[in-house]
Amino acid sequence: MGNEDEPRIGVFVCHCGHNIAGTVDVEAVARVARHYPNVAYTVDLMFTCSDAGQTHIREAIAEHNLNRVVVASCSPRMHEPTFRRVVEEAGLNRYLFEQVNLREHCSWCHAREPEKATIKAEDLVRMAVARAALLEPLEVKTVEVTPHTLVVGGGVTGLRAAVDIGSRGFKATVVEKESELGGHLRHLSTMYPNNEKAEDVIDRMLIAARAIADIEIMTDSVVVDLDGHIGSFETKIKNMKSGKTVKRTFGAVIMATGFEPFEPEGYYEYGNNPNIITLAEYEKMKSTGSVLRISDGRPPKQVMFIGCVGSREEGNKGHEHCSRYCCTAMTKAACDIKDETEEVMVLYDDLRTFGRGHEEIHREARQKHVMFSKFAHTKKPKVCLKDDRIIVKWKDVLSGTYCEFEPEMLVLTTAMVPPAGTDEVAKLFSLTRSGDGFFNEEHIKLAPLTTHTAGIMIAGVAQSAKDATDSATQASGAAAKATSLMARKNVEIESTVSWVDETLCSSCHTCVQACPYGAIEMATTKDPPVAFVTEAKCHGCGTCAAACPSNAITMRHSTDEQIISMVEAFLIPPPVEGGGE
Ligand SMILES: Cc1cc2nc3c(=O)[nH]c(=O)nc-3n(C[C@H](O)[C@H](O)[C@H](O)COP(=O)(O)OP(=O)(O)OC[C@H]3O[C@@H](n4cnc5c(N)ncnc54)[C@H](O)[C@@H]3O)c2cc1C
Structure with missing residues (x-):
């Protein structure tokens, strides 16, 4: 079946069990589609992606001499590769296939308005049929892989x-x-x-x-x-x-x-006292195998840890994320140092030692009498320095009491950045x-x-x-x-890439700058230089085609004509022969 033939489009509308058919009248969508221009066959199927559905498509292509296929079902992300393979098995080029998303884009998001959802489904299928009529076969290309x-x-x-x-x-x-x-x-x-x-x-x-x-x-x-x-x-x-x-x-x-671990400059007097350090710095000291010491050479008697430093803070230096290592790493460090220290205290905003074997570390720390206290997310602890002393004040939100502690070492558990x-x-x-x-x-x-x-x-x-x-x-x-x-x-590389008409290229470099993937360069062998596309790098995003002031760039599989045909099909529905259904 060649491209030169008149388009003969098959439309396969999927129930997806109850997923689409529970909202959209799929039988009506299939019936109406029969009257759209170039449509030679329509059917509604329970599960188009199933073996039976795939066989139905292959047989319909052969029996009705179809040369374009539209499947109205789920997201192309889910089944476009499946249906492209099916049409290829039936002898059609895979790019003569078009998918309409009636599930995520229609039935799921309009579940409370079935009539309107059905009208929208008809619009979407009509637009896809208009585009399908203009689809062209594309060459499937491959590149060698260096192992x-x-x-x-x-x-x-x-x-x-x-x-x-x-x-x-x-x-x-x-x-x-x-x-x-x-x-x-x-x-x-x-x-x-x-x-x-x-x-x-x-x-x-x-x-x-x-x-x-x-x-x-x-x-x-x-x-x-x-x-x-x-x-x-x-x-x-x-x-x-x-x-x-x-x-x-x-x-x-x-x-x-x-x-790299976040350097908490401006947090809790970090940088203003040598005994205020980050957990990463604490670990570095411990990794040498030596006993932990404060600046005067003694092991600390009281150690305090503060969690979520520079983490989970909306709009503050951009560290809104949870770093997912810190609750357990801090709890483990507190648990270990308790063997060498009189008092160990952990101040946390939230604490979740979430992995397998992590909760046991938390339990052990509590058994060793590591003290845990929760501060409010919006009311962080305050650290004051008096001479060499570190004084930490905060409100424990679980008991509602105001607390004070004087650690000889303060360890700040910071975000990963x-x-x-x-x-x-x-x-x-x-x-x-x-x-x-x-x-x-x-x-x-x-x-x-x-x-x-x-x-x-x-x-x-x-x-x-x-x-x-x-x-x-x-x-x-x-x-x-x-x-x-x-x-x-x-x-295999995607064939849905951009293409430059050298005769229209004005050497302005706009496309080179616009391409987010570095896929376009100027061919300096030409005078004046013209843009060319490295197809294996192109993602078919269309940015270059939209940016080109000379209209020299065409997106294969998303040409202007194909897109405009969809807009026209939506705005000007074709007259339905025989008065619709
Ligand atoms: C204080 C602390 C305690 C932790 N404790 C634990 C724990 O007990 N258990 C646990 O499971 N996890 C723990 N983690 C988390 C753990 O450290 C990380 O999950 C792990 O290091 C991630 O490994 P990575 O290889 O992805 O990154 P990294 O360890 O950061 O390694 C990345 C490597 O890439 C290199 N690099 C970066 N950029 C370039 C470049 N442009 N070119 C060439 N090389 C580059 C770096 O030099 C580095 O060697 C802890 C983390 C911290 C901060």
């Missing part, structure tokens, strides 16, 4: 990912900016939940990494240049000590750049960032490890604040994504 993954960051996340990749027989290069691997675990003493020495955890990972010949480790190094696309990222990696730069090509990238330089890294790798500054995933639920840049994965704290257990879990997930990409050797 080598770049891992940026050599903390627990980066090392876990590299070991997983290497042990499956693929190459991985870990690029770490510091001289030592291990990230923040290098500066922790013992870790929750199993009290293991952080150093031992990292050393185990390092032994595993060094035993695999396919893992290359580059310390004191950063990626200074990145070009290319999924399957073939060309990089320059600079050793900051020697100044030498090497070139490497990678098929996939895992970003594991982690975090993105490391310095994250902005430049985000630009280099074309990654977007969330409100808290960490890298954005492609989809928070459905694609938490991939990013909007195909072939680049994120894991560990680089994605959002979390502890080492969750970081390692994500690392293994990202490594699995990278290995499955490398094992395929070739990867």
